[in-house]
Amino acid sequence: MNGSSLSPLWGVPFAGLLLSIAVMPLLAPKFWHHHYGKVTAAWALAFALPFALMFGFSAMLHELVHVLLGEYMPFIILLTALFAVAGGIYIRGNLHGSPGLNTALLAIGAVLASLMGTTGASMLLIRPLIRANDNRVHKAHVVVFFIFIVSNVGGSLTPLGDPPLFLGFLKGVEFFWTAKHIFPETLFTVGALLVLFWLMDRHYYKKEGVLPVDPTPDTQRLGFDGAVNFVLLAAVIGLVLLSGIWKSPVHFDVYGAHIGLPGLVRDVGLVAIVFISLWITPGRVHADNQFGWGPMAEVAKLFAGIFLTIVPVIAMLKAGVDGPFGAIVRAVTRPDGTPDPAMYFWATGALSSFLDNAPTYLVFFNSAGGNAAVLMTTQAATLAAISAGAVFMGANTYIGNAPNLMVKAIAEDRNVRMPSFFGYMLWSGAILVPLFVIQTFLFFL
Template sequence: MRWLERLSGFVAMLLLLATPAAAAEGLDGRTLGLAWAIPFIGMLLSIAVLPLATPHIWHHHRGKVAAVWALAALVPIAITAGPHAAAQAVTHTALAEYIPFILLLLALFTVAGGIVIRGNLRGSPATNTILLAIGAGLASFIGTTGAAMIMIHPVIRANDDRKHNVHVIVFFIFLVANAGGALTPLGDPPLFLGFLRGVDFFWPTVHLFWPTVIIVAALLVVFYLLDRLIYAREGHLPRDPTPERAISVAGGINFALIPAIIGVILLSAAADWGVVTIYGTEVAVAALARDAAFVAIVILSLGLTRRSNREENSFSWEPMREVAELFAGIFITIIPVLAMLKAGADGAFAPLVALVQAPDGAPNTLAYFWITGGLSSFLDNAPTYLVFFELAGGDPDHLMGEGAVTLAAISAGAVFMGANTYIGNAPNFMVYAIARDRGVKMPGFFGYMLWSGAFLLPLFAVISWFFFKV
């Protein structure tokens, strides 16, 4: 990884040359050149390209890659604004965003991993459609990651005697790993970041309800018709490889812990227990209690769930380790990017501001939807959401009120269009890997995009025209 170390040194030098005018008390986005975005862009491109180009190296060294890009962002901040400012920036990012974000994902991932659906359903078109509908419905309550991990195994078992079953998994990614999670902050990481920034818990439920219902319903209808056609032509294999077994659901304490997670989040948003200051960052006591409750829920789930449940789900901590490592790099490298975005038309991202604004200065909501969604297709949708949230002003009260259509466009673009590629959302990777490991002949990167281009883009065009054209 010597080349990465050399690259980080070069980037740090380039950033220092780009602008020496960062304010001593912190980063002033108006003084930062575009070179300050290189670590963030490099981090996202590493996530997009390296798993496909060098999967073995990426698997063993992704944490080092994230660390190099993080240092490439922090060293220039420390030199230009001072080590104290750099440490405060990291502290603020960790306490306000990264730690709550990771702990929520950890709680949902752990609880979902303890719930197992046993038995063997027959993968008829009606059965498959019902399973996908259940998964999409669960996604907004236990997260796209949780719903995907619970539902993918019974869906694969139900279709392991089908001659052609790739389309089932592709639509599973569309519905369960993406679109179904649009209605609450629990559903998809971008929405939880919005919640941490001050967006009300039920705001997505109200403002994304009809776009979500239309997309989910349309995809279910299209899937049923497609699956019925394939089923009629080819049917099942002569012999079902999965032994017959009655359908049952097991999970014990985890069924109580899911509503506990929801209750903890709602309580933390409503409670006012004062604030504490930790190295220059004000943190609500209720937020600290929420994060502690997430840890307690993880411990309870692990301690009170039978080990056999997680073994049946092929449960592994590897996905969480990957998310934790990569998002540490993302949240650090995005610090100067957010400072530049806050500068608006006075900053280096003025051309991007012009793209998402009409000539009279009003937000171009169609552009917000398509640009947020387009970037979310190839980059991770959580940091993409943050970028455009800040570009739209970053004021949650304004965005929930006068800017509601803009925030809805950003939210919908980030959540829905994460399904356009394998790399737009973390659960996409997980589902793809599990299905391939179980013998499903999944399409390659561009083969998958043919599916998403054919079935998703027309839907997104309709949704954007009816809901985000103002």
């Protein structure tokens, strides 16, 4: 698709879907709860049908197959594997949601996020965190900060942490480059968020006074049930790494979509892991975890529409200065032609808040020259800004990163009253954006 020849109007279905996700749960909650899949399909058709009429059915089918097989299925298979495996691990013991324990769990999650991915760490820890706070009156803020720290910022130090960094790894960025170059930015952001969370949680904890009786008391010693799933979790990480390192000339062409052998082996292996986990995990572990497929189904349906309607938006961005969004691309370059790290940080981050942060990272990676060797050395500040913007600012909205929406769905499934789409943005605007402004002056100017 030639993005330079497209009208910005092709972005209307994507914008409509985002508005539907943001507004309809507020204006028509019952309708949205029962028909969000149909609404998502309607917006997908609002893009696909006009595209087929203008460019032909063959072109539309090509884009559909490419998105489905090349992008959506690997994405959703990985999420499903992490969801199933983490859902088979039950952290037993009567965890009490005090400010100290909650802050410790968020800190542990921040470390795990760079080792097992933001999705893996989120799926492993969100259930015990909610269970620890099930007798708290105020607990939505706990989940909001969990999304900030564990589902996003914590995954900034390795290619395993977040998809944008994995794409950079595939483009030639060294495995430990981000750990060396954006560790101060990560430490500042995570540290500031943990301090702010502890102060806020302590305030609510004291305000609540004597808490009601814990509805799920557990007198067992702290430990893990379904611990064999940790082996499967390691297998998931191994398969993802293998698909990035293994180079094979073997590929399959499915209506223009190139499916490489490493990716195919990864996806088949992940599907097998899902079934193995469901088979070997005792039913009582799933029952204790209140494991169900509802949150996964919601994420799968919504992101199917997002992946399709985002196609023309990404194409227009990839067109660079010649595309409809050329002003954004030009804004990241100084008058002397050198890249401006501060502008790269904000441009990458702002778009990653609403678009898939992986292709957004690639757009600005290529805008900065696309040469990993140069970006890691003479333009290290620019690559650090792109990496930090893509990972950190995915926390600005529920759709900025896949775990965000999944954590929200799990929390609501456990009767935690989460902020609306715009309500969540008020949280991120009040807490994250000022931190990003400070970060800009400290690290990118």
